[in-house]
Amino acid sequence: MSQEFTIEDCAAGVRNAKPSEVRKVFAMSAKPGMISFASGMPELSSLPMDSLADITEDLMRNRGMEVxxxxxxxxxxxxxxxxxxxxxxxxxxxxxxxxxxxxxxxxxxxxxxxxxxxxxxxxxxxxxxxxxxxxxxxxxxxxxxxxxxxxxxxxxxxxxxxxxxxxxxxxxxxxxxxxxxxxxxxxxxxxxxxxxxxxxxxxxxxxxxxxxxxxxxxxxxxxxxxxxxxxxxxxxxxxxxxxxxxxxxxxxxxxxxxxxxxxxxxxxxxxxxxxxxxxxxxxxxxxxxxTDWQAVLNQYRELYGKRAQALMDVFDEFMPEGVTWTRPEGGFYSWITLPESVDSYELCMTCIDRGVVFVPGTAFYTDGRGTHEARVSFCHPTEEDIRKGAEIFATALKEAISG
The missing domain is CATH 3.40.640.10 (Type I PLP-dependent aspartate aminotransferase-like (Major domain))
Structure with a gap:
């Protein structure tokens, strides 16, 4: 008869660990057509796949016993x-x-x-x-x-x-x-x-x-x-x-x-x-x-910059008063501060029902803060999806503020 293990059988560090809010949101939003502002997945479309295939073949054919x-x-x-x-x-x-x-x-x-x-x-x-x-x-x-x-x-x-x-x-x-x-x-x-x-x-x-x-x-x-x-x-x-x-x-x-x-x-x-x-x-x-990896990096910089600008444009046009957000000059993310009347987890559930997902702010603290904050990622959705998703987000937020 196999032994049944529970969390109480585990070491203190494991018992103390908290489930990832980011992964939990991913699991709830894994359905076709979802616009994800939750993912930190980089864009890979500009990678020189043919060159990487050649490198891989060379490694396996000529250095396979080593690598x-x-x-x-x-x-x-x-x-x-x-x-x-x-x-x-x-x-x-x-x-x-x-x-x-x-x-x-x-x-x-x-x-x-x-x-x-x-x-x-x-x-x-x-x-x-x-x-x-x-x-x-x-x-x-x-x-x-x-x-x-x-x-x-x-x-x-x-x-x-x-x-x-x-x-x-x-x-x-x-x-x-x-x-x-x-x-x-x-x-x-x-x-x-x-x-x-x-x-x-x-x-x-x-x-x-x-x-x-x-x-x-x-x-x-x-x-x-x-x-x-x-x-x-x-x-x-x-x-x-x-x-x-x-x-x-x-x-x-x-x-x-x-x-x-x-x-x-x-x-x-x-x-x-x-x-x-x-x-x-x-x-x-x-x-x-x-490879000319810095040229590839420049393509990504331009792409992420355009996606960030698309997000900022919609926020500037549609966000209600009382909401603030960071204006990134690089990277993948913007941080949104909501009015205290709005719970970011509840807002996230509403947005998921409408086809948009982001990460509630509590995922980024260990002391319970973040209930009125949120992270949105612009690295993976297309500019079209960013505009559509950001408008859905802003509309749901307006409704949450008005009660």
Whole structure:
């Protein structure tokens, strides 16, 4: 007779984990014709599929015995060399291969960093709101996530300083600050350089590590690229990903950490996955080396910019008074603040009935906030669907406000 397992049989970290609001919305909205503002799926139509097919064939025919075998636990030298060149676009000039750990997407890097650094009840600082996938990792590790105020330019340094002082006065241990400074998920905000500098100064003065997550950094609509925090501080842990700028199906990301920490992270990564996919790494490395990937990236920048503008145009025309939203200059998302009379989850259910889905704001906090906020993603729907869906959203919102 097989044993029946329940959540109570699981470890404390698993019992503490919350189901993903994003995935739950996906499940409820999986029907034909749905216009999804919930998905963070990148557009893949501009990928040079014929070139990728040629690269794949070459890898299998000429290096098959290598790429189908186990590999180095922290990644291939070939891909690390390409990553080092890529990070120079964001001002990181002194990265060393031995400090880079190739991961199964940046989500794996977040998990490894958290496993290494966090004991139950340790504090992790995060923007308000913040990436839901990171919040799931942190709460699963039984960390106390303390959200720090943000606005249309991202994390507010004065709020960070105030929060740090309050936590230190309470004797609480802050392990790191988690931030997405460039085209943030979910806010779509871009942190100005002066804020980045001030945030680093505050963290340095208080011996707080910074975890800089940067999947969207090269997706500025006009080609603008922020200077990475890691470029000016070797004590920043930089988390990178090829999911948004190339393709998520390969699940390839990386972590650049301080030398003393990278060794420990490497051991944890090896314990978790032995080694990342050699085939996936070499396909990415060959793509970066042998194709005009920056020309492809420019096509995506233009496409996402047009889709974001289509969303902003409808919002400007149809949104009722009392509603505000961020105006992204890159990335995938806009963050909407609703009147307090409107519950974003109830609004989401109404919109799903009308063929539109978004993510309620509670998914991006760990403390119950977000009931009057929402994230909309413009990366995947066509411009036509964006206009249609945004008008449906605005109409449902007007009805909810009027009661």
């Amino acid at each position: 189908m075998q186990y590999g180095a636990s922290t990644g291939t030298d070939h891909l690390k060399a390409q990553i080092i060149e890529l990070m120079k676009l964001e001002g990181i000039e002194n990265a060393k291969p031995e400090d880079i750990i190739v991961t199964t997407g940046s989500q794996c890097g977040l998990d490894i960093l958290t496993r290494v650094l966090i004991d139950p009840e340790d504090v992790i600082l995060a923007e308000a709101p913040s990436y839901s996938g990171a919040m799931a990792v942190f709460t699963g590790a039984q960390a106390n996530v303390v959200h720090v105020g943000a606005d249309h330019e991202g994390l507010i340094p004065e709020e960070l300083e105030k929060t740090v002082e309050e936590l230190k006065a309470q004797g609480r241990r802050i392990k790191f600050l988690y931030t997405i400074p460039s085209f943030q998920n979910p806010g779509g905000t871009m942190m100005p350089q002066e804020r980045r500098d001030r945030v680093r100064e505050i963290c340095d003065a208080n011996h707080i590590l910074i975890a800089e997550d940067n999947p969207y950094g090269l997706l500025g609509f006009e080609g603008q690229v922020g200077r990475a925090m890691r470029a000016d501080d070797d004590n920043v842990v930089y988390l990178g990903s090829f999911s948004k700028m190339f393709a998520p199906g390969l699940r390839v990301g990386w972590t650049l950490a301080p030398s003393s920490l990278s060794k420990i992270l490497g051991l944890q990564a090896e314990a978790a996955v032995l080694n990342p996919s050699v085939f996936g790494q070499e396909l990415v490395a060959e793509y970066l080396e042998k």
